[in-house]
Amino acid sequence: MFLFLCATATAQPDAAQPDIASRVARAGNLLSYVAADYAEAVRDGQVIDDSLYRRQRRNLAEARELLLALPERPGRATLESRLADLQRAMAERRDGELVRRSANAAADRLAALYQLQRSPVEPLPAPEVAQDLYVERCAGCHGTSGEGASGPRLDDYRRMAAFSLYDLYSVLDPEADPTHGRPLAGDFSSRQRWALAVTVAHFAVADKRAPAPELAQSLPGLTRLPGIATTRPLDLPPDAGAALMWWRGNPHRIAIDVHPLERALGRLQVAETAFRGGDAATAYYQAMLALREDYLPLEERLLQRDPALAGQLTDRWQSLRTAILADAPNAETIAAFRDLRTALGRARERMAPVALPGGGYIWLAALAAVAILAGLVLWLRRRR
Secondary structure, three states: OHHHHOOOOOOOOHHHOHHHHHHHHHHHHHHHHHHHHHHHHEEOOEEOOHHHHHHHHHHHHHHHHHHHOOOOOOOHHHHHHHHHHHHHHHHOOOOHHHHHHHHHHHHHHHHHHOOOOOOOOOOOOOHHHHHHHHHHHOHHHHOOOOOOOOOOOOOOHHHHHOOOHHHHHHHOOOOOOOOOHHHHHOOOOHHHHHHHHHHHHHHOOOOOOOOOHHHHHHOHHHOOOOHHHHOOHHHOOHHHHHHHHHHHHOHHHOOOOOOHHHHHHHHHHHHHHHHHOOOHHHHHHHHHHHHHHHHHHHHHHHHHHOHHHHHHHHHHHHHHHHHHHOOOOHHHHHHHHHHHHHHHHHHHHHOOOOOOOOOHHHHHHHHHHHHHHHHHHHHHHHHO
């Protein structure tokens, strides 16, 4: 198992260098705007909002210039080619969903390439934590509840679903997005920006009901960091996307007790979503997190119950790791995700408590109650 956990690099992350970090964040921010807004400018091959269309083309052009100014890295040429393809698709007024997915995939790949930190180091707060700060700095343009004023609405469910929580955080960073400028947002700490991002995310779900607890148990990778911060709801199936919208706007209300293998399955879903979006680094990180923190602590118990299945899982983890690191064809890597999840599902069933025959649990509970009662009687007698 040691080979699964070996670090692939020990160098200082590129994005830890301020100039590089700000350029990467700025380029990613521009691409997120392209992803969110292009579909509002082009429909059925026709430009319906010329001003917005031209702005998104400028955003992409600037993102390409920022990428060219970054240090050379393995994989940068591929990313440059993807941005060139995206530029042609926008010039040809291609489908909005294609542009959205391509722009988001490019933003994720850029962040992975230069190791940009996109998740907070502390737990996310309740939306009320930054409410006063929001009213003081943001409500004048966006309304007290995100209903919009001179600035855009922040309670638009569809548009907010196009952004990750990190995207909302990035908007409040003058280095990444000059829209707000230093006088308004330049003195925010990272903690305040994350708190404001949660406050803003809450507006779109303020009138929504909490998802069923079963969803939190089946999708734990979306209820915890980094998945809750980096995943865009619009990239997920409808029920999972709606749940993520609510969770990220109400992170303080997420309270679940999840079996480790359920958590592993959730993290693998986040990993596969990242991989499909072109972010192999995040996919690898999430998959190895599922291995190290969720599966390995239970491996010995599974070996005792089903040695053959434990051996199969060892092979499945290795196959997925190799596919991601070797840059295998997409179909091969996605098949490796599927095979691993299937084996983990079987392991989850094998790790379930073994039922005792003849209502054994009921009898055990009854015996326990009798023992407690007998102990209480003896204690009372001694007191006399």
